[in-house]
Amino acid sequence: MSSQNIKMAIADMFEGLSRINFDNFCDELLYRKEEPRVTRIRVEGKSRLEITNVLVSTFTETGAVEVAEEILRGIDCNEEADQLAARP
Structure with a gap:
């Protein structure tokens, strides 16, 4: 999956989440114990697209999908x- 396709897949997934589940996702992202960690300033008050970019820039394309799946x-x-996970 190309970088653009990965970003689109993650962004599409976020669009399908309720506000509560999106907020829960962001909370879990902040409290992950594994490295690399994501700082609060990069998450709080950010849009779904901005969180997509944080995931990809922090964990690389492949890692972003794995981390998102784990948190979900x-x-x-x-x-x-x-x-x-089923995205080609």
Whole structure:
């Protein structure tokens, strides 16, 4: 999957999340214990597209999908995680 396709897949997934689930995703992203960590200033008050860019710039394209999928499963958004993982 190309960089642009990965960004689009993550952005599309975020568009399908409710506001509550998006906020939960952002909270979990902030509290991940693994490195690299994401700072609060890069997440708080940011749009779905901005969070997509934070994921890709922090974790690279491949890592961004893995981290997003892990967080989605952690907040019981398994359907969204499955859809993201199934993207070609």
